[in-house]
Amino acid sequence: MRKNEKTYRLYKAVFIPAIIILTVEILFGMFFTEEFGTILNHTTYWVGDNFGWWINILSVLSIIFAICFVIFKYGDVRIGGEDAKPEYTNWQWISITICGGIGVGLLFWAMGEPIYHFMTPPAAAGVEAGSREAAxxxxxxxxxxxxxxxxxxxxxxxxxxxxxxxxxKKSLSFGSLVEHSFNRKIFWLTTVVQVFAVYALASAVSNSMGAGLLQIGAGIESVFHITQGNMVWLFIAIFVGAFFIISCITGISKGLTKISSITMMLLFFLLGYVLTFGDAQFIGKISTEAFGNIMDNFWSKITYNNTMVPEDQWSNEWTITYWNAFIIFAPVIGMFLARLGKGRTVRQFLLFNILVPSIFCIIWIGVFAGMIMKVQSSGGVDVWAAVQEFGMQTTIYQVLGNMPGGTFIQIVFLVTVIFSFVTLADPMSSVLATLCVRDQQIDDEPPTKIKILMGMIVTTVSYLLVTSGGSDSVKGLLNLGGLLMTIPMLWLFLENFRIGGNLLKKKNHLLDSDKGNNAALKKEA
Incomplete structure (x- = not known):
């Protein structure tokens, strides 16, 4: 055990309730598997129908608040103080930021998702299924x-x-948020917030890993012709779980930075391969038109709902589910990203963490979704029929398998999925461990034993999600967890203005003092 771990005290009031809730969930999933899946499936529509408007409002506010911090003087504040220096290179920051926020989500949903929108667009989009406009x-x-x-x-x-x-100069915890907001410690409120955070994050990482299990299983079936099933998913869960737990206990500066760099190289290789051997001209055309569509409909794309068409569940199954998924992760990924911000200004921190991964995701989806649209519309592969028969996780393997060197590129994609999940599960397990101990400083690594336990819990829940209902269960748990985390996320948003305002006042006061001192010196001279 590392020396700094001896000083940690387990936050029992957070750890025990969260573990009990997760254990009950695991047992329910084991012994009432079908019922577990059915409940989670219905949860998606209940949350969307009743609280979708609230989720959409918070999503709009996230963009507006980010713009405010970039264009106003808040952006001049330097994280860590005026003399603070960055601890990570730009490349390390890029690779960790992109990989740590993506996980397998981009490789799973963003590959199969476009074919759904193409063949079953929402009423609000006003396009005909299978048409050019739908593509x-x-x-x-x-x-x-x-x-x-x-x-x-x-x-x-x-x-x-x-x-x-x-x-x-406070500890990395929700307790610091509570203390700063109310100017005093409120133990019961801190405990409640952190219990919700641990539960929601464990559920969210389990969801991401569940998606990964489905996609890895599909890859093994496509490449090695081993049929997907509970036993295959179990072996995959054990292997991947062990992989990310080992990476997690080595620490951010050793395991994660190296794995993130490898993952980025694999992602760039896949992009180059598809552009070289796919229809680059078609991909370029549809990608630019699609980006123009974003610019024309930016705000409406955030706020899609099923107003006056209650039978249309597209928004509940897609955009609202996505926003909920991101809301679950936001406070805890925020705790992780905070460790990369030292020495950067607020403006640099926001622009870098928003624009760099966003641009990468737009390019990635433009290439792979464009390829899928081309294959489907040209009749090369009936991707939509494959999705209906074998599941969405098979989409990308169906397409890659029909390209030159299909088996090789399927294997590369399979390895990339594994590494991508590790880059998400590693820091999130670390954050889970952080939430379960008291007074951890931002530069410290949490206890190894807690990291291992959290990794095992995440692995178990993810396996139960897959066996109980696949992607439908995944979506249900995301929506429920996202709804629970809306208040902590909004709280953090608003606290930024208070903290930033106080730091600006302090900075301006120091500048005024310096000016006064300089004026006095000149007068004496």
Whole structure:
């Protein structure tokens, strides 16, 4: 055990209730598997129908608040103080930011998602299924779902924790948020918030890993012809779980930075491969039109709902589910991103953490979604029929398998999925461990034993999600967890203005003092 771990005290009031809730969920999933899946499936529509408007409003606010911090004087504040220096290179920051926020989500949903939008667009889009307009809408909506809103949520939460820890010299915890907001410690409120955070994050990482299990299983079936099933998913869960737990206990500066760099190289290789051997001309055309569609419909793409068409559940199944998924992750990914912000200004922190991964996701989806639109519309592969028969996780393997060197590129994609999940599960397990101990400083690594336990819990829940209902269960748990986390996320958003305002006043006071001192010296001279 590392020396600094000896000083930690387990936050039993958070750890025990969260573990009990997760254990009950695990047992329910084991012994009432079908009922577990059915409940989660219905949860998606209940949350969307009753609270979709609230989720959409918060998503709009995330963009507006981010713009405010970039264009106004708040952006001049330096995280860690005026003399603070960055601890990570730009490349490390890029790779960790992109990979840490994406996980397998981009490789799973963003590959299969566009074909759904193409063949079953929402009433609000006003396009005909399978048409040219539907293809452009499908690519643009997938681009949008995985870009600006997501990273604005993460970055604003990360900014609040960075300012609290580096500038206000508080511990990396929700307790610091409570103490700063009310100017005193409120133990019961801190405990409640952190219990919700641990539960929601464990559920969210389990969802991401569940999606990963489905896609890895599909890859193994496509490449090695081993049929997907509970036993295959179990072996995959054990292997991937062990992989990310080992990476997690080595620490951010060793395991995660290296794995993120490898993952980025694999992602760039896949992009180059598809552009070289696919129809680059078609991809370029539909990608630019899709981006133009985003610019024309930016705000409406955030606020899609099923007003006056209650039978149309597209918004509940897609955009609202996405926003909920990002809301779950936002406060805790924010705790992780805060560790990368030292030495950067608020403006740099937000622009970098929002624009860099957003641009990457837009390019990635433009290439792969464009390829899928081409294959489907030209009749090369009936991707939609494959999705209906084998599931969405098979989409990308169906397409890659029909390209030159199909088996090789399927294997590369399979390895990339594994590494991508590790880059998400690693920091999130670390944050889970952080939430379960008291008074951890931002530069410290949480206890190894807690990291391992959280990794095992995440692995178990993800396996139960897949066996109980696949992607439908995944969506249900995302919506429920997202609804629970809306208040902590909004709280962090608003606290940014208070912390930033106080730091600006302090900075201006020091500048005025310096000016006064200089004027006095000149007068004496």
């Amino acid at each position: 452009i809408f499908a690519v643009s909506q997938a681009m949008f779902n995985w870009s600006f809103v997501q990273y604005a949520m993460y970055s604003l939460c990360g900014l609040a924790f960075a300012l609290l820890t580096y500038n206000s």
